[in-house]
Amino acid sequence: MIQSMTGYGKHIVQLSSKKISLELKSLNSKNLDINARIPQAFREKELQLRKTIADSLIRGKVDFSLYIEITGEETSTEVNAGVVKKYMQQLREIADGDEVKLLEIALRMPDTLKTDKQDIDPEEFKTIENALIEALKAINTFRTEEGMVLEKDFTNRLTTLDRLLEEVKAMDDDRLGTIRERLEKAVADLKVDLDANRFEQELIYYLEKYDITEEKVRLANHLDYFRTTLNSADSNGKKLGFISQEIGREINTIGSKANYAPMQQLVVQMKDELEKIKEQMLNVL
Known part of the structure; x- marks a missing residue:
C-alpha cells in the first residue's frame, strides 16, 4: 500500500x-x-x-x-522596566507625545521583555x-488515506494503458501490412527491374527494423511490475518512479517505430496517461 x-x-x-x-x-x-x-x-x-x-x-x-x-x-516573562523608561525618555527628546502612546511605541522596541532561563x-x-x-x-x-486515493488513480490509469496496449497489439499486423504495401508501391513507381528474391530479402530486413514485439512484451511486463509494486506492503515511491521511466522508454520506442498514424495516435494517448501517473508519483512516499 x-x-x-x-x-x-x-x-x-x-x-x-x-x-x-x-x-x-x-x-x-x-x-x-x-x-x-x-x-x-x-x-x-x-x-x-x-x-x-x-x-x-x-x-x-x-x-x-x-x-x-x-x-x-x-x-517567566517580565517587562524590562529600565529599558522601557530609557526608550520613552529618548522618544520624548525626539517628539512630544501622549505618555500612553509613547509607552505603546516603547514596548514594541527590542529587549523590552526579559525571560528568565528555566530548566x-x-x-x-x-x-x-x-x-x-x-x-x-x-x-x-x-x-495513508491520501495514498489510497493515489492508488485508485494509478490503478485506473494502468487499466487504460493495458487497454491501449491491447489495441496496439491488435493493429500490429495491419500496420506491417500497410508498411509493406507502401514500400512495394514506392518501388513499383520507380519502374525499374529488380531481382524479386533480393527485393524480398531487403523488404524483410527493413520490416524487422519496425518490429515492436519486444517492446510490447517489455511494456506489458513493466505494467504488471508497477501493479505488483503498487500492491506491496511498503510504500515504494522511488521504485515506482523508476518503473514509470521504463514504461515511458518502451512507449517512446513503439512510437518511433510505429510509422503508422493509427498506432501513433494510441501512443499519444499512452504518453498522456503516463504523464499523469508521473505527476502524481511526485507525491508518493
Missing part, C-alpha cells in the same frame, strides 16, 4: 497552567527536510524531537510547530513527546 507525502497532523494537550499544541504539515520532497518552529526554552531538545519525526516520516518537506500557551498565572520540566517534556507521537499518528493516517 502506498502513502502520500502530503499530510497534516495536530495534537493538543491541556495542562493545569499551559496549553501545548503540536502541528505537523508535510509536502513532497526527494528527502526528509524538517523545518522546526519551537519556543526558545525547548531549543536544547530540538534534535531529539527531530529524530522522533525522522523515525516516523522518512521523506517529505515537513513543517513542525510547537506552541506553548500560558493559560494560568504562571509566566525544562522532565514531566512536561514527556507530555510533549507523547503529544508528538499522537500528531505523527494523525499525519500518517492522513498520508
Whole structure:
C-alpha cells in the first residue's frame, strides 16, 4: 500500500497552567527536510524531537510547530522596566507625545521583555513527546488515506494503458501490412527491374527494423511490475518512479517505430496517461 507525502497532523494537550499544541504539515520532497518552529526554552531538545519525526516520516518537506500557551498565572516573562523608561525618555527628546502612546511605541522596541532561563520540566517534556507521537499518528493516517486515493488513480490509469496496449497489439499486423504495401508501391513507381528474391530479402530486413514485439512484451511486463509494486506492503515511491521511466522508454520506442498514424495516435494517448501517473508519483512516499 502506498502513502502520500502530503499530510497534516495536530495534537493538543491541556495542562493545569499551559496549553501545548503540536502541528505537523508535510509536502513532497526527494528527502526528509524538517523545518522546526519551537519556543526558545525547548531549543536544547530540538534534535531529539527531530529524530522522533525522522523515525516516523522518512521523506517529505515537513513543517513542525510547537506552541506553548500560558493559560494560568504562571509566566517567566517580565517587562524590562529600565529599558522601557530609557526608550520613552529618548522618544520624548525626539517628539512630544501622549505618555500612553509613547509607552505603546516603547514596548514594541527590542529587549523590552526579559525571560528568565528555566530548566525544562522532565514531566512536561514527556507530555510533549507523547503529544508528538499522537500528531505523527494523525499525519500518517492522513498520508495513508491520501495514498489510497493515489492508488485508485494509478490503478485506473494502468487499466487504460493495458487497454491501449491491447489495441496496439491488435493493429500490429495491419500496420506491417500497410508498411509493406507502401514500400512495394514506392518501388513499383520507380519502374525499374529488380531481382524479386533480393527485393524480398531487403523488404524483410527493413520490416524487422519496425518490429515492436519486444517492446510490447517489455511494456506489458513493466505494467504488471508497477501493479505488483503498487500492491506491496511498503510504500515504494522511488521504485515506482523508476518503473514509470521504463514504461515511458518502451512507449517512446513503439512510437518511433510505429510509422503508422493509427498506432501513433494510441501512443499519444499512452504518453498522456503516463504523464499523469508521473505527476502524481511526485507525491508518493
